[in-house]
Amino acid sequence: MATGQAPFNPVPAMRTYPPVEHPVVVIGPQYLAQYPVELAVNSDFKVSDINGTLIFHVKSKLLTLHGRRFLKDAAGNTLVNLRKKIRTMHRWWEAFRGESEEENDLLFTAKKLKLFQSKTELHVFLGNNKGEVPDFKVKEGYSESSCSILLGDSNTM
Template sequence: MATGQASSNPVPAMRTHLPVEHPVVVIGPQYLAHYPVELAVSTKAWTLGENNFKVADINGTVIFHVKNKPLTLHDRRFMKDATGNTLVNLRQKIMSVHSKWEAFGGESKDEKDLLFTAKKSKLFQFKADLDVFLANNKGDVPDFKIKGGYAEHSCSVLLGDSNAMLAQVS
């Protein structure tokens, strides 16, 4: 079991890579892998507004589930660990110019449990480019940028406003 992993959560499969130099903890240290992890996303059937999917490692071990709450006033999604515990509550802000989302720890909606916010990089854009601000970031420079998305079948996570790639999804 990797250091910092909760005993009830599976440890993602490890490939031979250099360790991450400066890891950033967003949800909690028990979900931090000190090595690059290859993950696969698979969607389940879409029924009555539901858009649920699972995230697994290269061996097929489920690491996370993402479930949405259909037919509600706010678009809400919940990221759950392999045992079903809610880790993150993603909530779309209504009446936001840049399609802003807020992510809270657990099932909370309380400002003190805010983990990060994400919003479109530009008001009008053709690709899904997002700026991500960690809860303690009150500035204009995002902590991360996500370029690409579901429609492009791939995306990159960049550090701040730089071209330093932290993750790539394809």
């Protein structure tokens, strides 16, 4: 990278899927792909596309009460502060913009659907959604390293 240039975020590899009709921006438009993206998460919590290009990674703060984790982009910028809610029955997580924990920076909450699951299923509610219907569902695939993200209460990937 030339001196003075801002680091860039890699563009995930594209497969032959139809374009997303109504994309939803959660973190920022620079992280929005106009097509479905296949990502892989390895045991070090590094998220890569199908070509092995690093897209995101997760860093943990050890020995914290709320189990804080930080989602960072490929350049190392903190995008999301993930905080486990304590004293909840369904394992709720809260996600805040950057390193914030302010209510007005809440991006989304996610809850594990059942206490005991053979395959993980999460319901994700965007920050302004206080209802019963999730904005997204995350369902574990055939292996722990694969999942599908579905729009709302539908089967739209």
